[in-house]
Amino acid sequence: MKTTERVKLDGGTEKILARKGSHVQRMFDRIAGWYDFLNHFLSLGIDRRWRRRLVRALPLRDGMEVLDVATGTGDLAFTLLRRCDCRVTGMDVSREMMRVGEKKARKKGGAGAVTFVEGAAEAMPFEEARFDIVTVAFGVRNFTDLEQGLREMWRVLRPGGTAAILEFSRPARQPLKALYGLYLYHLLPLAGQIFSGDRHAYTYLPESIRRFPQREAFTAIMERCGFRHCSYRTFTGGIVSAYTGIKMPEAKKD
Numbered sequence: 559m560k561t562t563e564r565v566k567l568d569g570g571t572e573k574i575l576a577r578k579g580s581h582v583q584r585m586f587d588r589i590a591g592w593y594d595f596l597n598h599f600l601s602l603g604i605d606r607r608w609r610r611r612l613v614r615a616l617p618l619r620d621g622m623e624v625l626d627v628a629t630g631t632g633d634l635a636f637t638l639l640r641r642c643d644c645r646v647t648g649m650d651v652s653r654e655m656m657r658v659g660e661k662k663a664r665k666k667g668g669a670g671a672v673t674f675v676e677g678a679a680e681a682m683p684f685e686e687a688r689f690d691i692v693t694v695a696f697g698v699r700n701f702t703d704l705e706q707g708l709r710e711m712w713r714v715l716r717p718g719g720t721a722a723i724l725e726f727s728r729p730a731r732q733p734l735k736a737l738y739g740l741y742l743y744h745l746l747p748l749a750g751q752i753f754s755g756d757r758h759a760y761t762y763l764p765e766s767i768r769r770f771p772q773r774e775a776f777t778a779i780m781e782r783c784g785f786r787h788c789s790y791r792t793f794t795g796g797i798v799s800a801y802t803g804i805k806m807p808e809a810k811k812d
């Protein structure tokens with residue numbers, strides 16, 4: 559069994575955290591204790607299915623090295639482990655979120671199965687080409703610098719490796735579009751405030767979903783950051799999109 563490891567923050571990570579990162583980090587540190595409950599409650603448990611669907615589409619094999627960026631309390635990391643006997647590293651800026659993840663791992667009897675590492679997506683504490691698969695669930699929207707985070711994901715992937723990203727998007731069709739707006743702007747902030755006492759965190763969520771690039775706009779950004787064969791699928795009427803892209807092996811010289 560692997561031991562839980564804490565990597566000391568390097569200069570680059572610290573600089574990132576000093577800006578927007580520190581605000582996001584504090585927000586997740588504050589809501590960490592409520593995060594899982596609210597996540598499953600507010601999504602009626604569908605979030606688990608979204609993560610499973612993302613993982614099912616991955617070319618996972620036993621022994622692979624997988625990095626789950628913005629791992630939070632580790633739900634995607636645990637889903638990955640259920641699918642293959644791979645080595646999963648979960649990285650996040652919020653210690654509190656990962657502390658909850660470690661507790662869950664101990665409860666599941668798999669303490670140390672996920673290696674939790676503190677670090678920012680924009681300046682990852684890993685060498686180039688270390689991972690076969692890199693994933694993010696509901697994290698890219700919070701990155702301080704989206705393109706820098708995606709370039710880092712590309713850097714730490716081995717050539718031929720796959721990046722997979724799950725993120726909220728906006729349903730395109732009525733009546734789901736209107737119903738979802740009602741839920742996102744009214745019900746969610748209210749429920750978030752009642753349970754976690756943090757209205758800000760749950761008004762930040764709809765705002766960040768509204769402003770975030772989705773579907774073709776997002777795959778275009780992935781391409782700009784080096785990924786190829788970028789594509790997406792939508793789940794639950796477009797509430798969530800799953801994106802994938804490949805780091806192409808370099809063309810062989812004659």
Ligand SMILES: C[S@@+](CC[C@H](N)C(=O)[O-])C[C@H]1O[C@@H](n2cnc3c(N)ncnc32)[C@H](O)[C@@H]1O
Pocket residue numbers: 579582583586597627628629630631632633634649650651652655677678679680694695696697700701702
């Ligand atoms: C909405 S939670 C998602 C957690 C988990 N992936 C899941 O599926 O439940 C977003 C996570 O992203 C982390 N995060 C935000 N910005 C980050 C960054 N720049 N680098 C690494 N983690 C970040 C937050 O601390 C938080 O734990």
